[in-house]
Amino acid sequence: MKVNRERTASFDVDPQNGFTPVCPDELPVPGGTDIVGPLNTQAAYARLRVVSKDAHPATAVWAAGEQGAPFSEVEGENVDIRWQMHCVPGTKGFDLIDGLPAITDYDFTVFKGVEPDMHPYGACYHDLNDQISTGVIEYLKQNDISTVICGGLATDYCVKLTALQLQKAGFEVIVNLEACRGIAEDTIKTAKVELVNSGVTIINATAELEAE
Numbered sequence: 001m002k003v004n005r006e007r008t009a010s011f012d013v014d015p016q017n018g019f020t021p022v023c024p025d026e027l028p029v030p031g032g033t034d035i036v037g038p039l040n041t042q043a044a045y046a047r048l049r050v051v052s053k054d055a056h057p058a059t060a061v062w063a064a065g066e067q068g069a070p071f072s073e074v075e076g077e078n079v080d081i082r083w084q085m086h087c088v089p090g091t092k093g094f095d096l097i098d099g100l101p102a103i104t105d106y107d108f109t110v111f112k113g114v115e116p117d118m119h120p121y122g123a124c125y126h127d128l129n130d131q132i133s134t135g136v137i138e139y140l141k142q143n144d145i146s147t148v149i150c151g152g153l154a155t156d157y158c159v160k161l162t163a164l165q166l167q168k169a170g171f172e173v174i175v176n177l178e179a180c181r182g183i184a185e186d187t188i189k190t191a192k193v194e195l196v197n198s199g200v201t202i203i204n205a206t207a208e209l210e211a212e
Contacts, residue, residue: 001174001203003045004212009107009145010046011166012039013123013152013159014054015100018086018093020153026086026093029154031181036099038179039151041206048143050136051103052110052123052152052162054087055094059116078118078127087113110134122161130165137169147172149209151179156187163200178205 017023020032043049064070064082072082087094096103103109110123112134118126126132140148148171150163159180167173175195182188195202203209 001208002210002212006047008046008147009048010043011148011150012051013162015097015152016087017095023093029181035179038206042149045209048107050108051106054113055089055111056087056113057116061117062119108139110136121158122165124165149174151176155180155182156191160191167200173200175202
């Protein structure tokens with residue numbers, strides 16, 4: 001897969017401790033910390049490197065607990081189901097996985113899920129209807145980016161939705177499975193089919209990338 005570095009961005013989607021076994025009480029994805037090397041390697045094929053982070057308030061209406069069990073439905077325009085609380089600013093779960101750049105070394109950062117009554121998955125919009133932009137699409141277009149290489153956590157949720165949003169916005173999107181980990185085999189399989197059917201390119205390893 002040939003890429004033009006000058007017109008390519010690498011997107012680290014939610015590579016936070018809260019989605020790894022480092023924080024077992026949050027939403028640990030098996031092998032979540034293993035994505036660091038591939039994310040750093042794929043970034044060498046890009047001129048810009050961007051990152052998204054969940055930044056959830058402790059008062060989030062979708063939090064599982066006394067009000068409802070994980071995965072139970074939640075009423076609201078920009079929430080769907082309950083999740084175990086995760087990635088609260090100021091906690092270890094909010095931090096990027098060890099081995100990734102400092103947040104100040106990225107070219108652009110998206111903080112999402114900040115509102116207590118919103119739980120977005122994709123990193124390009126704050127709401128579930130893709131109306132309130134986080135600014136990353138505009139940033140990439142302003143910098144003449146045409147291709148985005150995506151990796152992060154998790155394949156079947158935030159990576160998938162981010163890739164689909166970018167593809168819909170007109171970018172050539174590559175999802176690097178080596179730089180991703182997912183929650184469940186069935187939802188990962190479904191996500192891959194949806195991505196391919198939408199025009200997203202999937203590669204199995206960073207080694208498949210080639211600089212033009």
